Amino acid sequence: MEFKKKCSKCKVEKQSSEFHKDCTANDCYRSSCKSCVKKWRDANKESIKAHYEKNRESILVKYRQNYQDNRESRLAYRDEYYKKNKVAVIKTNIRWRKSNRDAYNAQRRVWYSNEEHRDYQQSYNKKHYQENKDYYAAKCNKRRAMKHNASPVWADSEAIKKFYADAQALTESTGVKHEVDHRYPLQGKNVCGLHCEFNLQIITEKENRSKGNKHDE
Numbered sequence: 001m002e003f004k005k006k007c008s009k010c011k012v013e014k015q016s017s018e019f020h021k022d023c024t025a026n027d028c029y030r031s032s033c034k035s036c037v038k039k040w041r042d043a044n045k046e047s048i049k050a051h052y053e054k055n056r057e058s059i060l061v062k063y064r065q066n067y068q069d070n071r072e073s074r075l076a077y078r079d080e081y082y083k084k085n086k087v088a089v090i091k092t093n094i095r096w097r098k099s100n101r102d103a104y105n106a107q108r109r110v111w112y113s114n115e116e117h118r119d120y121q122q123s124y125n126k127k128h129y130q131e132n133k134d135y136y137a138a139k140c141n142k143r144r145a146m147k148h149n150a151s152p153v154w155a156d157s158e159a160i161k162k163f164y165a166d167a168q169a170l171t172e173s174t175g176v177k178h179e180v181d182h183r184y185p186l187q188g189k190n191v192c193g194l195h196c197e198f199n200l201q202i203i204t205e206k207e208n209r210s211k212g213n214k215h216d217e
């Protein structure tokens with residue numbers, strides 16, 4: 001909740017949002033306003049840096065301790081925020097993922113390399129599938145229909161079949177899962193590819209996952 005508060009430095013009365021949070025203070029806000037803090041920080045850059053260098057270890061210990069101590073309230077706050085702003089949070093996340101695909105993939109890889117996380121994700125996927133079978137069936141049907149629609153009459157079905165057989169053979173001989181990929185995705189944003197032998201390639205599952213619906217220009 002917003003309230004008015006007088007800055008102890010500049011003595012101006014301002015909205016509480018103009019102050020940094022500080023939960024060691026009685027009203028949970030710092031006594032000087034954000035712009036005064038900034039002025040002070042800019043004026044004392046060197047000595048702040050020197051202080052940090054000198055006391056780095058103890059500062060870190062204190063911060064970590066604080067972080068641990070506030071874990072419960074932090075998580076509760078996060079859950080509450082998520083509940084209230086679910087759609088906005090999801091939209092922001094999707095936007096971030098789209099414009100930072102490489103960073104996102106790297107982050108996912110690190111997260112996924114943890115066995116506990118992997119187990120969690122796999123059981124989540126399983127549960128999601130069980131609870132949303134209709135959705136997955138519809139998605140699968142849509143894809144099948146798309147492949148069908150995207151198959152020109154001149155497509156060589158034997159050549160197409162060979163791609164799938166070759167991918168299977170490669171998987172078996174190398175032990176690395178290979179998949180048939182549409183160079184231009186069937187459901188790309190700007191371009192739609194065809195389900196024909198000229199638009200197919202064999203790549204590893206890993207390459208395919210990191211590709212998403214991108215394509216080379």
Ligand SMILES: [Zn+2]
Nearest residue numbers: 007010033036
């Ligand atoms: Zn001030």
